[in-house]
C-alpha cells in the first residue's frame with residue numbers, strides 16, 4: 001500500500017465499529033457518525049481536555065504524534081484509542097499535517113456541564129496544509145495558499161472544444177483572506193501554479209496535471225463545485241458581479257471551487273474577510289518559472305552557502321506583513337516600466353532620507369500581523385488580546401504617516417494617503433477592551449470600565465457586596481467580642497465566618513454551621529448567604545454581559561475588514577520599499593536605469609556583483625556585462641572560475657531591478673525583460689523519473705519554443721548529459737537557433753571549447769572567458785571576466801585541489817600533455833598562456849565597464865583576446881574538418897535541417913541516435 005492509500009485507509013468510520021453499530025455506546029456512535037460525514041480526514045474527537053481518535057486512526061495518531069496507544073473498553077468491545085491534549089495540540093497537528101493527513105476537529109459545541117446526556121459535538125474546522133489558520137501552524141513570512149485548477153468548458157460552433165486549452169488557477173490564503181485568480185493556456189497556467197506553489201490543491205475534472213516541482217497535497221473535492229453555475233453562485237457571495245471579476249469560464253470555475261473548498265474547511269461558512277478578489281494576467285509580470293526560481297536561488301539555497309538566498313539577503317523587513325510582501329514581489333517582478341520606476345523613485349527617496357527609514361523601521365517593527373488579525377476577527381476567533389494588538393498596530397499608523405511626511409515620491413505619497421487612521425476602530429477597541437486583558441474571553445476582566453452602563457451597574461452591585469463582606473469581619477468581632485474571628489472565602493464553600501474552638505460558646509444564635517475543621521468551626525449567617533448569592537449572581541451576569549459586549553465589538557470591527565486590510569496592504573508595501581532602501585544603502589547598490597520605452601538596448605552592467613555570493617566571499621571580484629540585445633555570449637573558463645556566478649549575477653541584477661530594487665553594481669542600464677529562462681547543467685539536477693538528458697532536452701525545448709527577443713536565457717553546460725560529439729552538436733545548434741530565430745539575450749557557459757568558434761560566423765555571438773593564473777603547478781582563480789574564449793580548462797588542477805590522489809593527478813597531467821602535443825588548439829592561445837608563465841590576464845581587472853567595453857564597443861570580434869582566441873580555435877576547427885569532413889558535413893546538414901523548435905524530446909533523441917550512427 002502506498003503512503004496515500006495508507007492514509008486514506010484510516011479515514012472514515014472504523015469498519016469494526018460499523019460491524020456493531022447498533023450496540024455502540026452513544027458517544028462512540030456519535031464518533032462513527034462524524035467519521036462517516038467527514039470521510040476525507042482523521043476525525044479528532046473532543047473528550048474533555050483531549051482530542052481522541054479510535055481504531056485505525058488511533059494507531060496512525062499514536063505512530064505519527066508519538067503518543068501512547070491506549071484502549072477504551074465498554075460492553076461492545078475494546079477499542080484502540082490515542083489522544084492529544086487540546087491545550088498543546090498545535091505541535092501534534094503539525095506532525096499530522098507533515099505526515100500528509102487531513103484532520104477534522106470534532107469539538108464539543110455545548111457546555112458539558114449543561115448537557116443532559118450526550119454532549120453535542122460537531123466538526124468545526126478541517127485542518128489541511130492549505131487551510132490552516134492556527135498561528136502556530138503557519139509560517140509568518142510566507143503566504144499559505146490553497147489552490148484550485150480548472151479547465152475551460154464549452155463547445156465551439158461546430159462542436160469543437162473551444163476552451164480546451166484554457167486553464168484557470170485560483171489561490172486563497174485562508175489565514176489572511178488574500179484571493180488571486182488568473183487564467184492562461186495550459187503551459188503558462190502550470191508555470192504560474194509552480195510559482196505560487198500552493199500547499200494544497202483541488203483539481204477540477206479533466207485537468208490532468210503533470211508532476212509538479214513542488215509537492216502540494218492533492219485533495220479530492222466534489223466535481224460539482226467546479227460547475228460554472230455553482231462556481232458563479234459561490235463567487236456571487238464575494239463579488240456582486242461574479243463575471244466581471246474573471247475573464248474566462250476556466251477562471252470562474254477555479255475561483256468558485258477554491259472558495260467553496262475554503263468555506264467547507266472553515267465549517268461551511270462564508271469567509272467574510274475575503275473582501276477582494278484580485279484577477280491578474282501572468283504576462284503582467286516578469287515570468288520566472290520554477291526552474292528559474294530554483295536555479296537563481298531566490299528562496300532556496302542549493303549550494304554550500306546553506307540558507308543564503310536572494311530573499312535572505314534582502315529580508316530586512318520589520319514585520320510579517322512586509323516579509324510576505326517581499327516574497328510576493330520577488331516571485332513576481334514587474335514588467336510595466338512606469339510601475340518599476342515608481343518603486344525605484346520610492347526607494348531612492350527613502351535612500352536619501354535616513355531619518356524616515358529609521359522611523360519607519362521603528363514603527364513598523366511594532367506592527368502586528370494585521371492581515372491575519374483581521375481574518376481572525378472575522379472568523380470570530382480573535383480574543384481580547386488580538387483586539388488590543390489591532391489597536392496597538394493602528395496606533396502606529398499616524399506615526400508612519402508622519403515619518404513619510406518629508407519624503408518625495410509619488411508612490412510614497414499615495415501609500416501615505418491610503419493609510420486610513422481608522423480612528424473609529426481604534427477608539428472603539430481602546431474604549432471597550434482593557435489594556436492588558438486575559439486570554440479567556442468568557443471569564444470577565446475584558447471590558448473596560450465606562451464602556452457600558454449596565455455592566456458598570458452590575459459590577460457596582462458585586463463590588464458593594466464584596467465591600468459589605470470585607471467590613472463584616474470587624475462588625476462581627478465587635479458584635480461577638482471574639483477578636484480572633486475571621487471572614488474568608490473558598491471556591492467550594494463560598495463565604496464563611498471562622499471561629500476557633502475555645503470561642504465557640506460565644507457564637508450568636510443566627511450563626512449556622514457550614515464546615516467543621518480541626519481547631520475551628522465555619523459559619524454563615526442568612527444575611528451573608530444572601531449577599532453571597534447577590535455577588536455571585538452579579539459576577540455571572542457581568543461575565544456573560546462582558547462576553548456579549550466583546551462579541552459585539554468584535555463583530556463591529558469585522559465590518560471594517562476591508563478598510564483594515566487596505567491599511568495592512570499599504571504597511572506591507574512600505575515595509576518592502578523601506579527594506580529595499582536599507583539593503584541598497586548597507587551594500588552599496590545602485591539605482592538601475594531602464595532603456596526608454598520602445599528602445600531596445602541590451603544589458604550593460606558596470607562592476608556587477610552577485611548579491612548572495614559577495615556576502616560569503618572575503619573579496620568578491622566585480623565584473624562588467626555588456627550584452628547587446630539578442631546577442632549570445634559563450635562563457636568559457638576553468639571549473640570553479642566563476643562562470644555560473646557571473647551568469648546568475650547578471651540575471652539577479654535584472655530580476656532585482658524589475659522588483660523595483662537597487663542592484664549590486666556600480667551602474668546598470670537594462671531592458672525590461674519579459675522572461676528569464678535558466679537551464680543549468682545535467683549534473684546539477686536530480687531528475688525525477690526522467691533521464692537527466694531527457695529532462696535537459698525538454699527544458700531546452702521549452703526555452704527554444706517560448707523565449708522571445710525580450711527574454712534573458714542562461715544556459716549552463718547544456719549538452720553535458722550525452723556524448724561530447726552529440727552534446728557539442730546540440731549546443732551549437734541551440735546557440736545558432738537562439739541567435740538567428742529567437743533573438744533572446746543569452747549567456748551560455750560551456751566546457752565545449754569547440755563551441756567558441758560559433759562566434760566566427762555570427763556577429764551577435766561572442767566569447768567571454770574566465771581566467772586563472774597557474775603558478776608552480778598551482779591554480780589561482782581570478783574570477784574576472786575577459787573578452788574572448790578560454791583555451792584551457794584546468795580540470796586536472798581542480799581535481800588536485802579537490803584531493804584526487806597524487807598518482808591519478810600525475811597520470812592525468814601526462815595524458816593532457818600527450819593530447820596537447822598533438823593538438824594545436826590548446827597551445828598558448830590567449831590570456832591563459834600568459835598566466836601559465838605566472839602572469840595574469842588583467843583585461844577586466846577592475847571590473848568596470850570602461851575597461852571591458854573598450855574592445856567590445858566596436859563589436860565583440862574586435863578585441864585582441866577575441867582575435868587570438870578565434871585564430872586558435874579556427875585552426876583546430878580546420879584540422880578537424882579536414883579529417884572528418886564528409887561525416888561531419890552530413891551531421892551538420894541534418895542538424896541544420898532539424899527544426900528544434902518543433903522537435904519533441906523523443907524525436908531529438910532519435911535524431912541524435914541517427915547522427916551518432918552516421919558518425920560511427
Ligand SMILES: Nc1ncnc2c1ncn2[C@@H]1O[C@H](COP(=O)(O)OP(=O)(O)OP(=O)(O)O)[C@@H](O)[C@H]1O
Pocket residue numbers: 613617619620621622623637638639640641642643644645646783784
Ligand atoms: N566574482 C567572484 N569573486 C570572488 N569569488 C568568486 C567570484 N565568482 C565566483 N567566485 C567563487 O568561485 C566559486 C566557483 O564559482 P562558479 O561556481 O561560478 O564557477 P564555475 O566556473 O561555474 O564552475 P564550474 O564550471 O565547475 O561549474 C564560487 O562558489 C565563489 O566562491
